[in-house]
Amino acid sequence: DVKVTQSSRYLVKRTGEKVFLECVQDMDHENMFWYRQDPGLGLRLIYFSYDVKMKEKGDIPEGYSVSREKKERFSLILESASTNQTSMYLCASSLGPGLAGFLLAYEQYFGPGTRLTVT
Amino acid sequence: QQQVKQSPQSLIVQKGGISIINCAYENTAFDYFPWYQQFPGKGPALLIAIRPDVSEKKEGRFTISFNKSAKQFSLHIMDSQPGDSATYFCAAINQGAQKLVFGQGTRLTINP
Numbered sequence: 068d069v070k071v072t073q074s075s076r077y078l079v080k081r082t083g084e085k086v087f088l089e090c091v092q093d094m095d096h097e098n099m100f101w102y103r104q105d106p107g108l109g110l111r112l113i114y115f116s117y118d119v120k121m122k123e124k125g126d127i128p129e130g131y132s133v134s135r136e137k138k139e140r141f142s143l144i145l146e147s148a149s150t151n152q153t154s155m156y157l158c159a160s161s162l163g164p165g166l167a168g169f170l171l172a173y174e175q176y177f178g179p180g181t182r183l184t185v186t
Numbered sequence: 187q188q189q190v191k192q193s194p195q196s197l198i199v200q201k202g203g204i205s206i207i208n209c210a211y212e213n214t215a216f217d218y219f220p221w222y223q224q225f226p227g228k229g230p231a232l233l234i235a236i237r238p239d240v241s242e243k244k245e246g247r248f249t250i251s252f253n254k255s256a257k258q259f260s261l262h263i264m265d266s267q268p269g270d271s272a273t274y275f276c277a278a279i280n281q282g283a284q285k286l287v288f289g290q291g292t293r294l295t296i297n298p
Contacts, residue, residue, distance in 0.1 A: 071229070098284055109291045110275060111288075115284070174232050175230075175232070177222075180228075
């Protein structure tokens with residue numbers, strides 16, 4: 068089974084703090100994603116990475132940055148946390164294009180989420 | 187054009203009834219439509235998916251109906267059970283893109 072783990076389930080930070088959210092996957096997946104989940108807004112993509120050291124902005128990248136130094140690890144960084152970044156953060160991974168069939172390549176596996184509260 | 191619109195936002199169904207969640211899209215390049223199921227305290231997990239070359243896909247009590255001309259697809263849960271209570275997300279992707287576009291989510295409650 069694919070396992071995606073996130074470093075914390077719950078996190079409370081103060082406004083202005085630098086926040087690191089870590090995500091690790093154990094299936095050698097090419098693609099990794101960071102989403103935030105807010106009621107009524109669904110899952111909104113913050114950043115994704117399709118290879119080590121490669122990243123692309125998603126729909127809401129403002130106020131966030133990411134780092135992928137190793138294939139299995141994808142970090143989300145809040146440079147200066149603000150109260151409007153209070154949310155559930157979900158990491159996901161997918162196999163990515165290649166020899167696998169289309170459906171297998173793009174199925175995303177999610178971690179359990181980190182509920183971040185910024186006070 | 188990249189949006190997927192999902193409705194309703196919340197749904198309450200009696201045990202044994204049929205739950206129906208609808209999604210609509212604009213981008214005709216989308217060619218893979220998965221549904222994800224999320225239980226409280228967990229991340230979403232793939233439930234069922236369909237390609238646009240078929241009009242219906244069934245897995246147990248879960249069925250996706252796909253209407254390519256209307257650019258709509260829906261999830262039907264037959265004989266709904268309390269254990270089906272969860273948040274459901276529809277999504278779409280096109281070949282070449284590597285990211286899913288998600289709908290807004292539907293919180294489903296099945297009353298016993």
